[in-house]
Amino acid sequence: xxxxxxxxxxxxxxxxxILLSLVIGAGLALGATTTNTFGLSxxxxxxxxxxxxxxxxxxxxxxxxxxxxxxxRRVRRxxxxxxxxxxxxxxxxxxxGLGGTVLLLLLFLALCNVVLARAxxxxxxxxxxxxxxxxxxxxDRGYRLAYWLLAGIAGLxxxxxxxxxxxxxxxxxxxxxxxxxxxxxxxxxxxxTMIVAWIEPDQVMPAPPETRSHVWAxxxxxxxVATSLLVPLLAAIGVExxxxxxxxxxxxxxxxxxxxxxxxVRRTTEIGFWFEARFVLDTEVCWNGHRARYLYGxxxxxxxxxxxxxxxxxxxxxxxxxxxxxxVEFNYTAWIHPxxxxxxxxxxxxxxxxxxxxxxxxxx
Amino acid sequence: xxxxRLLVVAMVLVWCLLASPVPTSLRGxxxxxxxxxxxxxxxxxxxxxxxxxxxxxxxxxxERQARxxxxxxxxxxxxxxxxxxxxxxxxxxxxxxxxxxPLAFADGPRYLIAALLLFGLLPTVILTWxxxxxxxxxxxxxxxxxxxxxxxAMRPALAGLLxxxxxxxxxxxxxxxxxxxxxxxxxxxxxxxxxxxxVQISRQLGGGLGAALNISTNICxxxxxxxxxxxxxxxxxxxxxxPVEGNPPTCSLGIDSxxxxxxxxxxxxxxxxxSGELRIVAQARVSSGIDGWLSxxxxxxxxxxAKGKVLKGD
Numbered sequence: 001x002x003x004x005x006x007x008x009x010x011x012x013x014x015x016x017x018i019l020l021s022l023v024i025g026a027g028l029a030l031g032a033t034t035t036n037t038f039g040l041s042x043x044x045x046x047x048x049x050x051x052x053x054x055x056x057x058x059x060x061x062x063x064x065x066x067x068x069x070x071x072x073r074r075v076r077r078x079x080x081x082x083x084x085x086x087x088x089x090x091x092x093x094x095x096x097g098l099g100g101t102v103l104l105l106l107l108f109l110a111l112c113n114v115v116l117a118r119a120x121x122x123x124x125x126x127x128x129x130x131x132x133x134x135x136x137x138x139x140d141r142g143y144r145l146a147y148w149l150l151a152g153i154a155g156l157x158x159x160x161x162x163x164x165x166x167x168x169x170x171x172x173x174x175x176x177x178x179x180x181x182x183x184x185x186x187x188x189x190x191x192x193t194m195i196v197a198w199i200e201p202d203q204v205m206p207a208p209p210e211t212r213s214h215v216w217a218x219x220x221x222x223x224x225v226a227t228s229l230l231v232p233l234l235a236a237i238g239v240e241x242x243x244x245x246x247x248x249x250x251x252x253x254x255x256x257x258x259x260x261x262x263x264x265v266r267r268t269t270e271i272g273f274w275f276e277a278r279f280v281l282d283t284e285v286c287w288n289g290h291r292a293r294y295l296y297g298x299x300x301x302x303x304x305x306x307x308x309x310x311x312x313x314x315x316x317x318x319x320x321x322x323x324x325x326x327x328v329e330f331n332y333t334a335w336i337h338p339x340x341x342x343x344x345x346x347x348x349x350x351x352x353x354x355x356x357x358x359x360x361x362x363x364x
Numbered sequence: 365x366x367x368x369r370l371l372v373v374a375m376v377l378v379w380c381l382l383a384s385p386v387p388t389s390l391r392g393x394x395x396x397x398x399x400x401x402x403x404x405x406x407x408x409x410x411x412x413x414x415x416x417x418x419x420x421x422x423x424x425x426x427e428r429q430a431r432x433x434x435x436x437x438x439x440x441x442x443x444x445x446x447x448x449x450x451x452x453x454x455x456x457x458x459x460x461x462x463x464x465x466p467l468a469f470a471d472g473p474r475y476l477i478a479a480l481l482l483f484g485l486l487p488t489v490i491l492t493w494x495x496x497x498x499x500x501x502x503x504x505x506x507x508x509x510x511x512x513x514x515x516x517a518m519r520p521a522l523a524g525l526l527x528x529x530x531x532x533x534x535x536x537x538x539x540x541x542x543x544x545x546x547x548x549x550x551x552x553x554x555x556x557x558x559x560x561x562x563v564q565i566s567r568q569l570g571g572g573l574g575a576a577l578n579i580s581t582n583i584c585x586x587x588x589x590x591x592x593x594x595x596x597x598x599x600x601x602x603x604x605x606x607p608v609e610g611n612p613p614t615c616s617l618g619i620d621s622x623x624x625x626x627x628x629x630x631x632x633x634x635x636x637x638x639s640g641e642l643r644i645v646a647q648a649r650v651s652s653g654i655d656g657w658l659s660x661x662x663x664x665x666x667x668x669x670a671k672g673k674v675l676k677g678d
Contacts, residue, residue: 143436184443185443192439
């Protein structure tokens, strides 16, 4: 006996995935376009979001049996608890310190969701096949409980914070643009699967006929999941290991009496791929044979990156000095943290020095 | 179209009005909209025999399947509904000239109540749509539809009246709460020879679910006098004392959350004392119930000494 029409469920089930992808993609693209001019990075961000959406759709359509290990209730409950802990962590994060931690948590939650979907044989999500009576009953119970659990949590939280005073109300307002709202969206997608994984007893699923196309579909889905999870991690590691892009140095002399002159010096430094930052040091320096002096471009306000994507940058040093031999020198040192794996950090030094004769010295 | 479906359409329209950024204020009619939604929710609940609330063992297979379908759709629709509410709150905020974005969701009770109604009514509404019955088939018209001596037909009306009653009781019985914020120095105003602070006082009725009366102004002091900093200076740039007749105080009187209780007769007065103390008093009349027969005066005041000490703010 089968439960309700699977076709009906399938027609609605992917909508949240698409909506979430659009929201995340639009957010990333908006954030990226407002802070940088990296055309390639924007494109990569869109491609990545599209890959995630495609992966979610493929994974939802490929049924795979949980296997002996994921078939155990204890294992499934541990994964559910990990999801709950990640959501609580997201709620507890300060609104101004989200950044890379949220991206990392989202990747972890995506992985947990894939594991749970497999552990429950995807009974809580849309399926291209009808469910048997036991699976249908599990799925329906999961949705019923999920509805009242999520509505109860959200309603109670909103009521309590609303009446608890202006401070709590301000927290509720902030929560809607920070971690708690992301946790709500995650639960709005995963909660039925989590509940099914929690309540389903230890199971021995009858193995479906393993057709050649099904085996390939499972492999493709596995590769897509692995790619979706690994690409951001590799891009984050790339910030740490990829050598800084060839530093360019250009010099334009302006007409001046012999022994003196002015030049515009531009030094561009790029680091990382996709998760990247670009520093452009643009300065004008004049010299007279005794000493060099800057006209612009060596101030504290110049100690900043010109473009960055999915990294955070903190300045550690910003110094300008004129040496006793007349050389003017400007040093800017910054730490670059990828937004994913934000515990990684790369120290980058951008500097320029012009001596009293207008020669641009090579700095280490 | 059967009458349950018409009711569903009406509920959706009323909920959209409640959740919509336009009109920016419901001018006291919010409580009536909520009462309507609750009453129609009771009608639909009776029509569906309260299936979404009943145990699985009390339902036959067809009923169980319909209920479970409703829950699956309701779960998805709930997430979309919350997203819509946050967006509409942001739009409403922008229409008010503010830039708080989604933060506005938590500022007034309108969107909170819309969310709670969404949570409570969604499964019943979704269950009703595909299998709306005619009144003749409705089980609520059978003798079993009577409960505790109250006929089924009366229950929706009673539910609606109960909502209005609770709202009125909140207005009458719950003491008005005060939220006060003073920022010194004022980010909006500075004055040579004096110090200025931005003052905000909010008196809220019904534990935040009713109306709120706000005073928002800049107050300055120089050790000898305190004065309303937003007020235009007197002749030759002198401080505005003694207050000139016909030069009213400029404390901007904000009426918030009048979605659920209409406010009338606002006033704002300013008093100067020989000691240099300034006192600003705002008051308004909040009405509830039919034709405003339940009404209450709400008052907010603040007193500041010539040295900038806040003596009273309620």
